[in-house]
Amino acid sequence: MKKSVFLGVVAATTMVAGAASAQATLEAVKARGELICGSNTGLTGFGAPDASGNWTGFDVDLCRALAAAIFGDATKVRFVPTTGETRFTALQSGEVDVLIRNSTWTYSRDTELALDFVAVNYYDGQGFMVKSDLGVSSAKELDGATVCIQTGTTTELNLADFFKQNNISYQPVTVADDSEAQRQYLAGACDAYTTDASGLAASRATMPDAANHIILPEIISKEPLGPVVRHGDNNWGDIVRWTYYALLIAEEKGITKANVEEVATSTADEEVKRLLGLSGDMGVKIGLDNAAFKNAIAAVGNYGEVFAANIGEGTAINLARGLNALWTQGGLQYAPPLR
Amino acid sequence: MAVASDVPKESFRLSMLIYDTRYRSVTIQVFVLILFALFLAWLLNNTANNLATRGKEFNFGFLWQRAGYDIGQALIPYTNDSTHFRALLVGLINTLVVAIIGCVLATVIGVVVGVLRLSKNWLVAGLMTVYVEMFRNVPLLLWILLSYVILSETTPQPRDFRVTDEMAAAGEAPAASMILWDSVAVTNRGTNIPSPLFDRGLGSADLGFMSVNLTTLAYILVIAGSVWVNRRILASARAQQEATGDRPVTWWKSILVLFGPVIALSVALGLHLEIPELRGFNFQGGILVAHSFTALVIALALYTAAFIAEIVRAGILAISRGQSEAAFALGLRPGRTMNLIILPQALRVIIPPLISQYLNLTKNTSLGIAVSYLDLRGTLGGITLNQTGRELECMLLMMLIYLTISLIISALMNFYNSTVQIKAR
Numbered sequence: 064m065k066k067s068v069f070l071g072v073v074a075a076t077t078m079v080a081g082a083a084s085a086q087a088t089l090e091a092v093k094a095r096g097e098l099i100c101g102s103n104t105g106l107t108g109f110g111a112p113d114a115s116g117n118w119t120g121f122d123v124d125l126c127r128a129l130a131a132a133i134f135g136d137a138t139k140v141r142f143v144p145t146t147g148e149t150r151f152t153a154l155q156s157g158e159v160d161v162l163i164r165n166s167t168w169t170y171s172r173d174t175e176l177a178l179d180f181v182a183v184n185y186y187d188g189q190g191f192m193v194k195s196d197l198g199v200s201s202a203k204e205l206d207g208a209t210v211c212i213q214t215g216t217t218t219e220l221n222l223a224d225f226f227k228q229n230n231i232s233y234q235p236v237t238v239a240d241d242s243e244a245q246r247q248y249l250a251g252a253c254d255a256y257t258t259d260a261s262g263l264a265a266s267r268a269t270m271p272d273a274a275n276h277i278i279l280p281e282i283i284s285k286e287p288l289g290p291v292v293r294h295g296d297n298n299w300g301d302i303v304r305w306t307y308y309a310l311l312i313a314e315e316k317g318i319t320k321a322n323v324e325e326v327a328t329s330t331a332d333e334e335v336k337r338l339l340g341l342s343g344d345m346g347v348k349i350g351l352d353n354a355a356f357k358n359a360i361a362a363v364g365n366y367g368e369v370f371a372a373n374i375g376e377g378t379a380i381n382l383a384r385g386l387n388a389l390w391t392q393g394g395l396q397y398a399p400p401l402r
Numbered sequence: 403m404a405v406a407s408d409v410p411k412e413s414f415r416l417s418m419l420i421y422d423t424r425y426r427s428v429t430i431q432v433f434v435l436i437l438f439a440l441f442l443a444w445l446l447n448n449t450a451n452n453l454a455t456r457g458k459e460f461n462f463g464f465l466w467q468r469a470g471y472d473i474g475q476a477l478i479p480y481t482n483d484s485t486h487f488r489a490l491l492v493g494l495i496n497t498l499v500v501a502i503i504g505c506v507l508a509t510v511i512g513v514v515v516g517v518l519r520l521s522k523n524w525l526v527a528g529l530m531t532v533y534v535e536m537f538r539n540v541p542l543l544l545w546i547l548l549s550y551v552i553l554s555e556t557t558p559q560p561r562d563f564r565v566t567d568e569m570a571a572a573g574e575a576p577a578a579s580m581i582l583w584d585s586v587a588v589t590n591r592g593t594n595i596p597s598p599l600f601d602r603g604l605g606s607a608d609l610g611f612m613s614v615n616l617t618t619l620a621y622i623l624v625i626a627g628s629v630w631v632n633r634r635i636l637a638s639a640r641a642q643q644e645a646t647g648d649r650p651v652t653w654w655k656s657i658l659v660l661f662g663p664v665i666a667l668s669v670a671l672g673l674h675l676e677i678p679e680l681r682g683f684n685f686q687g688g689i690l691v692a693h694s695f696t697a698l699v700i701a702l703a704l705y706t707a708a709f710i711a712e713i714v715r716a717g718i719l720a721i722s723r724g725q726s727e728a729a730f731a732l733g734l735r736p737g738r739t740m741n742l743i744i745l746p747q748a749l750r751v752i753i754p755p756l757i758s759q760y761l762n763l764t765k766n767t768s769l770g771i772a773v774s775y776l777d778l779r780g781t782l783g784g785i786t787l788n789q790t791g792r793e794l795e796c797m798l799l800m801m802l803i804y805l806t807i808s809l810i811i812s813a814l815m816n817f818y819n820s821t822v823q824i825k826a827r
Contacts, residue, residue, distance in 0.1 A: 148788055176791040177458060197683075207682040209591055214774075215788035220470045223482035234591075234684065235472045237774045237785070251559040252590055254683045295455075 088292070088299035089133070089350050092160055097139045100126035101159035104144040104240050108265040108373050108380040109165055118142045121373040122163040124363040125184060125290060125307060129161065131362035132306045132346075132355040146240050147215035151176055154291060161303055162291040165259060167217045177294040181304035184289050184366075186386035186395050188282035189218050190260035192267060195277045197254060202281040206231035211244045211253035213237075218258050221284040241266060255279075259286050261374065261382060268379035301349050308398035309356035312338055313365035315389055315398070320364035323357060337401050345401065366396065449794070462799070464790045465490070471785050473776050475692055486786045493781030494803060500698055500777065501764040501807075507703035508763060509756075512710025517740065519715050530711070537708035543769055545705050550697035550773040557590045557693075563680050585677050587685050592692040594678035594685040601672025617671065624663045631659045694775040698767065706763045713755045717748035749822045757815040761808050768804075778803060 092098050102123060103110035110120040118126075123142065130140035145153050145164060151172070154162045165187075166172075168180035191202045191210075199205060202225070212219050214237045226233050236253045238244045245266050248256040256263065260282060267273050290307065292300045313319070316335050318326050327339045337343040339360075340353030347353055363369055370387065374380045388394025419429045453460060465487040472482050476492045477499065519530040537545065558578035565576050580587045587594040604616035635655050643649040678688030721744050729739040768779040776784070778800060787796040 148784070151788075151791065152793060171789075171791070175458075205683075207684055207686065209684060214785055219785065220789065223470055223472050226472075227482060233472070234690070235474050236591075237474070237776060237780070239771075239774075247554075250555060250590065252554050 088160055088296045089302065092133060096134075097141050098126065098130045098133060098161070099141050099143055099159045100129070101145045101150055101153050101162035101164055102126070102142040103164045104146055104242070106165065106241050106262060106265050107269050108378065109261070110142070110163070112142075119373070121185070121369060122165065124369045124373065125163050125310075126161070128310060128359040128363045128369075129303060129306050131358040132302070132309075132351055135352065135354070135358045137358075137362035147213050148239065150215075151178065151291075154178065154293060157293075160292075160299075165262060165288045166291050167259075168287045168289055169217055172291075178291050179294055179300050180287075180289050180291050181300045182289050182307045183287040183395075184307060185261060185287075187259040187261050187286040187288050189221050189257060189284040189286055190263050190282055191255045191257045191279040192248070192263045192276055193255045193279060195275050199255075199279070202255075202279045202283065203229050203231065205233065205255055207233070208254040209234040209236055209252070211236045211238055211247050211256045213241065213244055213258055214239060216258070217284070217286065222257055225283045245270070259288070261288075261380075264380050264382050265374070268381070298350060302351065305349065305401075306356065306359050308401070309338060309359055310363070310366040310369065311389070311396055311398040312401055313356075313360045314367040315391065318360055318365060319368055320361060323361050327357060334401055453794070458791075460794065462795055464786075464792050464795070467790075469786065469789075471789065473781065475695060475776065486782075486790065489786055490778070490782045490799075493776060493778040496695075496775070496781075497764075497767050497777040497779075498807070500695065500702065500767045500770065500775070503699050504702040504706065504763050504767070505760050507699065508706040508710055508759070511703060511707035512759075513714050515707060515711035516714025516718070519711060520718060534708045534711050537705050538712070542701065542705045542766055543772055545701040546698055546769055546772055549701045550693060553693040553697050554590045557588050560587075560589045560591065560680060560684050563587060563589070563685075580678075585675070587678055587680075589685065590693070591684070592690045593696060594688050594690055596675040596677050597687070597689045599674055599676045601674070603671060620667060620671075621664070624667050628660050628663050632656050635659065692775075694770065694773040697773055698770045698775050702763055702766055706759055706766075709759050709762075710756060713752055713759065714748070717750075717752035718744055720751045721747050746822075750824065753815065753819040753822060757812055757819070760811050760815065764807055764811060765804060 100123075102118065103120075105111040106120070108120055110118065110122040112118050126140050126142065127137040131137040133139075143153065143159050145159070145162070150162055150164055150166065153159050155177070163184075165185070166180075167187075168183065172178055173180060191205070193199050193205075205226075210222065210233050212222055212235055219235075219237075222233075222235070236247060238247060241258070241262065244256055244258070247253055249270065256266070258266075260278060263278050267276050267278070270276060290303050292303055312334070313323075316326075316332065316338070318335065318338075323339070326335065327341065330336060330339070330341075333342070337345050339357040340346055340355065344353060346355040349355075352358075364372070367384075367389075370384065371377065374382045376383060384392075384394060386395050388396065390397040419425050450460075466485050468482075469484055469486045469489045470482050471489070473480055473489065473492050475496055477495050478488075478492060480488055480492045515530050515533060518526050519534065521527045521530075562578040563576055563580065569576065578589075585596050600617055604620060606615045635652055639650050639652045676687045678685040678690075680686075684690075725743055725747065726739050729743045730736075734742070767777055768783075770777045771779050771784065774780070782796055782803075783800045787793055790796075
């Protein structure tokens, strides 16, 4: 009798605790006073600590924007490096609040892993990098090659499919993260390194002899990369999603880090007014301040600025906007109306 | 004489459970057992609740889905169309191969080093002490990484073996060349060794759940038969020696019986070696022994051998000096004294701690993840776990498999131990 009562109490507590953790990420973040963002272990341009330990990058800036939206202070964020293997477990177990780490949105991750991909901040595809003196100009010429591949990623499965479809063989070398893959590739332990094309460009930028490496023209998969949250806390998902869209809308409306204050005082555009918290109580509806999106834009700039500062043409990584241009400029980046 | 009257019957009171020493220990045990059961129940309940909260269910159905990834070293047929279960088997076999080769190597090295450490030669004993202390006191992971880096950074790339037309015209030699009469190529990816090929192989028989390679089976049968016949020959020679005092000459019979049938079978099946050859990016043909495998085996063997050496030394020192002095008095040379007198007795002391070393080595194979060796931890606990997101199932299954392997090893070694113990008659 006593035992069953005790068990019942235990069960009830754990269920309450479980339900609470699923519903109240925002409260937990606010109570903690900082956002914990799952980041890459180090991919230049997307998420990597610099020489003095400050995290910088395209994904990192989205974390900062989120921190600015929640706290009005972009520095209230802590970055937890995660590998391809550990990232989803870290998110599921609540070790991180949000995972912004070049993670591909797939069906099974969305359903079986019980995660929610709230947006796509970078449309990517898987490519191959080889040394230019290898004399290869197409991935289909890689028959019999040794290929370095990061484990725990979608690229592992795409690679197997690509070689099977083209009826050619390869020898996989499975590595844990980007830096190990680079070491093996540069040492010649593998002929080709495959990962998302953006990741290849970022890796190449850090190589001492970047000009001697080419990225092959084949893009063998669709890799929509985006921020991920746990299933079940829809309000938290909305916060992450709309903070990201706010940066997109800002680019669409020509609002930048520099002119956001000035636009706020002078604008007559109703959507811009709603975005900057001047009308409509948009922030309050998701549990934040009305100035949340304005703070986010003021902290990191709009989507175009974030892109240009971290990975765009002119940086070492030198990626064109391509698919990631705004829909008005022929790309896929499209924010629903803020209304 | 009348038996003393019974102890006066006290009526049982609840407080006796604590204050009466007859009941106290039972009370405590029952109490602890209940606490433990509650803890287990809480653990299971908590797990079930958390799984339910995340919308995950506990089932092993994923093992029969398509794996979709490739494995570099697969000793049984495996493609990315195989199931996760097949990938598990490939990983398990990779684990066992490293464990078995590692245990054998570690034992050989360990025994030699342990004996040499007791050598009267100061230099030999000193060198062995340095070896033991170095390997015992640096973490195994570092040894694995070190041997991997040495293997992969000091060896040439496959393309260095290539002879281009211009080089042939100029009479230049390539930057690297194959060793052992051009049959083995050591590149920075692995060691390419020749593989046996059969012109008239026996194929394989499909037993439904697995296929058996008949050629391998034929070799195993022939070798087992040869060994058995050889033992009969030696036994009859011994019997004749006991009866007449005269030992017949057996060496040519043994050689004939041991090697004749195998050679005949090889000729019949058309055995020849396939020499690896540089084609395209890599050496093709032959067998590729990846450096991850070599590095793991070397590091595990050397590391565990250091411990085994100490166990062997302790075992030898445990045999009283009287034994070796008696052997010397009989005129036995030191080498024979060691082999015939000391080591057989020392085995009794050596075997039990040796079992734990074998278990350690087997479990330590999971460190192969550091050099991307796809063992059980790399397939089931690595890629399968990641691609399916079934952490709990994969981890439990992996623990169960390692536990089973370890229990089998201990059972075998305990059996061996019981055969070398002093028989009480």
